[in-house]
Amino acid sequence: MPLKTVASCDVQRLEILAADGSVDAKLLPKVADKTLLEMYRLMFQIRRFDERAILLQRSGRLGTYPMITGQEATQCVPPLCLKPTDWAVPTYRGGGVYFARGMQMRYALLYWAGDDRGTHFPAGNHDMIFSIPVGTHLTQVAGLAWASKRRKENHVALTYLGDGTSSKGDLHEA
16 A cells, blocks of 8 residues: 555744844843843852752762753743742752752752751742652642642642653653
């Protein structure tokens, strides 16, 4: 039997920043300078923390530490959009999420050094501890979102996942 085309499509892409670095000003989101400065400050803070943590890990003063380098914007911008009552459930590369939510860096260092005080969040904090195994946090995030919906609380449950998560059962179960 000959091959038949059963579907075809066009894939389009929207580019705000061109390869040469020029910007289409009409497509830029309306973000206040103060907010942009806060985002940049957080990205810089996350990068510096990452650099120091890697040095500590390489010198044996921290346990296994997963780098965040290159993911700073994804770590700080979405959490800045959350309310304090919303939930953030990052993965093992999600330390920047905590910093954007006001966590002191010392708690992250305690956690990666194996000190359980790094898992004690301040009262009223709606963040959950890092999920180390890939994808296992998704059912908890779905539960947080579902509970909020059932209680009519209108909270958001933010999480992150990587490429490997798409092959995990937890993704499909959540």
